[in-house]
Amino acid sequence: MLQEEREQGCIITFCSALDELLGGGVPLTKITEFCGAPGVGKTQMGMQLAIDVQIPSAFGGLGGEAVYIDTEGSFMVQRLEDMAKAAMEHCRHIATVENNREQLEAMANFTVEHILSRIHFYRVHDWVELVALVNILPEFLQQHPKVRLVVIDSIAFPFRHDFEDLSLRTRLLNGLAQNCIRLADSHKAAVVLVNQMTTKMGHSGDGQAHLVPALGESWGHASTIRVLLFWEAGCRYARLYKSPSREEATVPYQVTVAGIRDVCIPNNMQDLSTATKEEGDSLGEHSQRKRPRVS
Amino acid sequence: MSLRKLRRLGLEPELVDRLERHKKLSSCQDILEKIHLELLHLTNLTHSDVQKIVMTASRACAPTPTTALQMRQAGFSSGSTPFLSTSLPGLDQALHGGIPAGSVTEIAGPAGCGKTQFCIMLSVLATLPCEMGGLGGAVVYIDTESAFSAERLVEVAQGRCPQHFCSDDAFYKLTSQVYVHKTPTCTDLWNRLQCLEEELIEKRVRLVILDSVASVVRKEFDNSLRGNLSQRVKLLSKEAALLKYLAESLNIPVVVTNQITTRFNTSREGPHHDVLSGDLGAGNSAGASAAVDGGYVTAALGNTWSHSVNTRLIVQYLDDKYREVMVAKSPIAPFSSFVYTIQSSGIVLQDDETIRKWSERVATDPGLIPIKVRTMLGQGGGLVVP
Numbered sequence: 001m002l003q004e005e006r007e008q009g010c011i012i013t014f015c016s017a018l019d020e021l022l023g024g025g026v027p028l029t030k031i032t033e034f035c036g037a038p039g040v041g042k043t044q045m046g047m048q049l050a051i052d053v054q055i056p057s058a059f060g061g062l063g064g065e066a067v068y069i070d071t072e073g074s075f076m077v078q079r080l081e082d083m084a085k086a087a088m089e090h091c092r093h094i095a096t097v098e099n100n101r102e103q104l105e106a107m108a109n110f111t112v113e114h115i116l117s118r119i120h121f122y123r124v125h126d127w128v129e130l131v132a133l134v135n136i137l138p139e140f141l142q143q144h145p146k147v148r149l150v151v152i153d154s155i156a157f158p159f160r161h162d163f164e165d166l167s168l169r170t171r172l173l174n175g176l177a178q179n180c181i182r183l184a185d186s187h188k189a190a191v192v193l194v195n196q197m198t199t200k201m202g203h204s205g206d207g208q209a210h211l212v213p214a215l216g217e218s219w220g221h222a223s224t225i226r227v228l229l230f231w232e233a234g235c236r237y238a239r240l241y242k243s244p245s246r247e248e249a250t251v252p253y254q255v256t257v258a259g260i261r262d263v264c265i266p267n268n269m270q271d272l273s274t275a276t277k278e279e280g281d282s283l284g285e286h287s288q289r290k291r292p293r294v295s
Numbered sequence: 296m297s298l299r300k301l302r303r304l305g306l307e308p309e310l311v312d313r314l315e316r317h318k319k320l321s322s323c324q325d326i327l328e329k330i331h332l333e334l335l336h337l338t339n340l341t342h343s344d345v346q347k348i349v350m351t352a353s354r355a356c357a358p359t360p361t362t363a364l365q366m367r368q369a370g371f372s373s374g375s376t377p378f379l380s381t382s383l384p385g386l387d388q389a390l391h392g393g394i395p396a397g398s399v400t401e402i403a404g405p406a407g408c409g410k411t412q413f414c415i416m417l418s419v420l421a422t423l424p425c426e427m428g429g430l431g432g433a434v435v436y437i438d439t440e441s442a443f444s445a446e447r448l449v450e451v452a453q454g455r456c457p458q459h460f461c462s463d464d465a466f467y468k469l470t471s472q473v474y475v476h477k478t479p480t481c482t483d484l485w486n487r488l489q490c491l492e493e494e495l496i497e498k499r500v501r502l503v504i505l506d507s508v509a510s511v512v513r514k515e516f517d518n519s520l521r522g523n524l525s526q527r528v529k530l531l532s533k534e535a536a537l538l539k540y541l542a543e544s545l546n547i548p549v550v551v552t553n554q555i556t557t558r559f560n561t562s563r564e565g566p567h568h569d570v571l572s573g574d575l576g577a578g579n580s581a582g583a584s585a586a587v588d589g590g591y592v593t594a595a596l597g598n599t600w601s602h603s604v605n606t607r608l609i610v611q612y613l614d615d616k617y618r619e620v621m622v623a624k625s626p627i628a629p630f631s632s633f634v635y636t637i638q639s640s641g642i643v644l645q646d647d648e649t650i651r652k653w654s655e656r657v658a659t660d661p662g663l664i665p666i667k668v669r670t671m672l673g674q675g676g677g678l679v680v681p
Contacts, residue, residue, distance in 0.1 A: 037598070038598070038602045039607070039624035044626070067360075068363075072602075072605070074626045076395065076398075077366045077370060078627055079391075080363055113364055116362065116364035117365075119362060120361075121361050121362060121366060123543070125358075125540060129357060131327045132327055132352065132353035132355075133356075133358065135353035136350065136357050140360070154602075157536075160528075160532050161528075161533050161535075168328065171330060175330060197598060198599065199597065199598050199599075257629070
C-alpha cells in the first residue's frame, strides 16, 4: 500500500500554495470537496482542475481527461477557453525556456482545441439525472480510460429544493458518496465535489448564525478532503480543514484571467499593476507572476 | 425524463406490470429513489436482475455528454448570439459581450437606483434586430411591483436608437413584442413561471425579465416566524431552478432584479461568522439608514439565493446624480464597476476623469460588498456610506 500511495499521482494546479496545502495537488482515488460562499471561485477551481489534469506528463502532469458535471449552469466555454489558452502558454513558456525536447513535443497535443476536446461535459437538471449519471459513469470511464478527474459542480444545488423528505435526501447523498468513492478508487481518478454554504442558526445562546457547508453534518463524512474557500480582507483564502494526511493550514490564492494562481508578495515598488482580472486580456505581455494591487 | 415510465425502457412487460400494480414503481424516479436492498425486497428478483433494472433506468435518465470543444463550436455555428449586448461599452467588455444567454443574471440595488430602468432598456435592446446588436425577438416582462411603464419604454427606445424608431410603425412593433405580466403574489408568480415555457416557444421570446423576485417573497414571508425562512428558501430555490431551466433550454438570457437588506456584522473573526440579522421588515429599501450598529447593506434574499444566480450586478448610489454598477459575481468577468446616470435614453455610462476616482475598487466577497443607499433626498447630500 505504501508503494501504491507513493506512486499515487496528483493533479497539480498552477498555484503552488494550493499544491503545498494539499500535499502535491488534488490527489487521485480520493474525494476532495471545495465549499465556499457564492462568488469565491468554486466553479473557477473546478474548471482550472479540468484543465490541469490534462497537463502532459513531460511537465509533471497526468496527461489525462476530465468529466465535468454541471448542475448549476455556471459553466461557460468562453471562460474555459481563456484558462486553457493561459495554461498552454504557461507550459510553452516553460518548454522554450528549458529547451526540453520532450516538452516541446508534448506541446503539439496541448493546444486549446485539444484541451477543450478532452473535457467531457454533462449538464444535469435535477437529482434524478445526477443519481442516474453517477450510476453509469463507471461504464463511461471504462470507455474513456484516460479520464482522471470527475468534477461535480455543484453537488448541493439539486438537493436543496424540492425535498420534503430529508431522510430520502440523506439516503440519496450517501448512495452518491459511495458511488463516487468506488469510482475514484477503481478508476484511479480524483473526484472533486463543489459544495455551497448554508446559514445555520447558532445554539450558543447568542442566536448568531454562521455559514457552514451545505447538505448537513452527515455529508461531512463523504469526502476525504475538505477545503473551505473564503474571503478575508479583500483576498481569497483556501483552508484545508479535513485531511487524513496533511495538517490544517490556510493559504491565499487569487483568480486571474489565466485562472487560479498564487498571490505574490508585493514589492515595495510603486507599481500598481494589478494581478486581478481587472487588467484585461494582454496575457502575453505580463509575466506569469503578476503582482497584486497595493492598496 | 425522470418521470419516464418503466414501460418504455424495454423491460419485460409482465415485470413492469407487476412492479406498477403491486409495488407502485412506475417511473424511473421511483426506481432510482430506492436503495438496492429495498429494491431486492420489493421486486423479489435476484441481485443482478435488480442491478440491470437500475442501470437501464439510469441510462435512460442520464444526460448525454458533449465535449467542451463541441460546445464552443456549437456556439459559433448556431445563429443565436451567446450574449445580449447592454449597449454600455465598458460593461459589455467586462462581461465578454454582455448579459450571457442561457443563465440567470441578477441586478440588485436600493430602490430608485435604476434596476427597472435597466430592465426597460434591455427590453428595448432585445427587440432590436440582430444586426443592430439585439436579439431580434420578443420579451416577457414579469412585473411584481407594477413598475413597468410603456411610456418609458417608448421614450427609451426613441432616445437610444432614434434612427430605428422613427416611425409609428416601429413603435408599434416594439410595444407589441414586449409581453408584460403582472404577478402581485407568490402564487401568481409561481403559476406564471410554470406555464411560461409554452409561451416562450410560441411567441419566440428571446429575453425574460422578472422584476422583482424579492418584493413578493418579502411581502408574504415573515422571517421572524419559525418555519417561514425555510419555506421561503425552498420557494426561491424552486424558482431559481425553473428560471435556469428556461434560460438553458431556450438559450436565452434571464434577468432578475433583487432588493437589498441590512446585515449586522458584530464579529469579524473569521469566515464562518457571518451574522444574519434577518430583513428589517418587508420593503426594506432606501429609507433605511445603513449605518446602524456597524451594519451594512447587501443584496437581499439570503445566501442560498446568492448561490442560485449565475451573474450578479449590483447598482448603488454615488451621489444624487451618479450611480454605479458593479459586476459582483460572474463566472466569466472580473470584478469591475462603472459609473452611470439615468437619462431619457436610459442608462448612460460616464467616463469622465473626475468620475474615475469612484471606480477604484478592490474585489471582495460579493456577499459583503457594502451598498450605498440614499437617505435624504435633495438637501445637499446625505449619502450614508456604511
